[in-house]
Amino acid sequence: MEFGTILVGIILVNNYVLAQFLGICPFLGVSKKLDSAAGMGVAVIFVMVLATAATWPIMRVLDSFEIGYLQTIAFILVIAALVQFVEMALKKFIPALHKSLGVYLPLITTNCAVLGVCISNIDEGYSYIEALVNSFGAGVGFLLAMVIFSGMRSKLEGNTAIPQSFQGVPITLVTAAFLSLGFMGFGGLV
Amino acid sequence: MEKKVSKLAILTKGIIKENPVLVLLLGTCPTLATTSSAINGVGMGISATAVLICSNIVISLLAKIIPDKVRIPCYIVVIAGFVTVVQFVLQAFVPSLYASLGLFIPLIVVNCIILGRAEMFASKNNALDSALDGIGMGLGFTLALGVMGAIREIFGAGTIFGFALPWLSAHPILVVALAPGGFFVYSLLIAAVNKATKGKGVKGDFGCHGCAMASICQQEKCIAELEKGVEA
Numbered sequence: 023m024e025f026g027t028i029l030v031g032i033i034l035v036n037n038y039v040l041a042q043f044l045g046i047c048p049f050l051g052v053s054k055k056l057d058s059a060a061g062m063g064v065a066v067i068f069v070m071v072l073a074t075a076a077t078w079p080i081m082r083v084l085d086s087f088e089i090g091y092l093q094t095i096a097f098i099l100v101i102a103a104l105v106q107f108v109e110m111a112l113k114k115f116i117p118a119l120h121k122s123l124g125v126y127l128p129l130i131t132t133n134c135a136v137l138g139v140c141i142s143n144i145d146e147g148y149s150y151i152e153a154l155v156n157s158f159g160a161g162v163g164f165l166l167a168m169v170i171f172s173g174m175r176s177k178l179e180g181n182t183a184i185p186q187s188f189q190g191v192p193i194t195l196v197t198a199a200f201l202s203l204g205f206m207g208f209g210g211l212v
Numbered sequence: 213m214e215k216k217v218s219k220l221a222i223l224t225k226g227i228i229k230e231n232p233v234l235v236l237l238l239g240t241c242p243t244l245a246t247t248s249s250a251i252n253g254v255g256m257g258i259s260a261t262a263v264l265i266c267s268n269i270v271i272s273l274l275a276k277i278i279p280d281k282v283r284i285p286c287y288i289v290v291i292a293g294f295v296t297v298v299q300f301v302l303q304a305f306v307p308s309l310y311a312s313l314g315l316f317i318p319l320i321v322v323n324c325i326i327l328g329r330a331e332m333f334a335s336k337n338n339a340l341d342s343a344l345d346g347i348g349m350g351l352g353f354t355l356a357l358g359v360m361g362a363i364r365e366i367f368g369a370g371t372i373f374g375f376a377l378p379w380l381s382a383h384p385i386l387v388v389a390l391a392p393g394g395f396f397v398y399s400l401l402i403a404a405v406n407k408a409t410k411g412k413g414v415k416g417d418f419g420c421h422g423c424a425m426a427s428i429c430q431q432e433k434c435i436a437e438l439e440k441g442v443e444a
Contacts, residue, residue, distance in 0.1 A: 041391050043245035047324065050240065091300070094318040095292040102285060134241050134322045141318055187407040188399070191237065195399030203392040 025155045027212055028148075032159035034208040038135050039167040040201060045135030049168060050194060052126075059172035063165025065126035067158060070139050072108065073101045074157040077140040078150055097140050105131045135164060171201055222341055226348030232325045233356035234405050239325045242316050243357060244394040250373050253361025254354060255309045259302065259317065261350025263294045264326050268334040268346035270294075275335040287330045288321065295320045325353060356401075363397050364388050 112120040143153040246256040368389025370381030
């Protein structure tokens, strides 16, 4: 499969947050400020690629022993351990990077988008390189959605024209609905 | 827990007062993704409930044995085990539901409601209370997903549990069953809860209050520090 097709498909058409509803918690929780939204997005790209790099070969091992049904347990443990190790390694060897990304790493461990991308890479039958490209694209799509959404949310801040029942969470979701509607326009692209 | 809570209160609090989806705002991913029809929503709710009850019971029994430092990985293994069981059961008996829920069945593992109840309730209470808590929270989750799925199915496809409704089935609003409709219907439901409880119901904002990882990852602290750093 063409890498370009995979990338466009996963970033715009099947955007992980807006079309597939993966990683909604950080999308709604960490998108108040542009800085933290971007930081979170970059950390997600990093972890997604790393997790795929680790879980794809593991699936081969599981399959060779015909214990593919252990996928869920194996993947979540590998991802959790991996993220912890990476955090420690970054702290020790690249403190500057740890300062900017480190805070986001632990909270990505049980993020459904990361586990989701690992499993869907297997389900789609991607090769190793394709799986890595797909994970990178999923992360970029997440970053894109986060950055756009944090911009939209900054306009909501202090807006008093919102009905009382809709203030706070509901209006945030309505905003997300419109962003998602916008991304639906990419529908026929791939 | 300081004061004794009645068994009935444990069972019922998850359904309305602390509804995990509409009040605590947990488990948003499956809520939005699997409610494109009523049957999918209910199916997801029941699957998650089964995992929740089983994991709550096992974790409450194991709580004293599991060392405090590695408790989260242990909980995750227990939960992942039950998710695998549910995955097998669905695959064997309701393959159509298995196909339509797809990726979101393994993702029950990372559902914050389940890990959250393990960390906040099951690890501190006995097996019976934990089971009741699991049933209550699971019912609340299933109910919310069922209602949301029904609304999206009625307006998005003009059917309810697969039965065509007069007039509506001739004029479906397709977008309600698609991704944007998920966000929109969810926001309407939360707004309705807000209205009904005069703004007291929904617990603040999306945040870490209900997340199981809160005690480890301290996201709120990090974000607060981060925002302070930006301002300074």
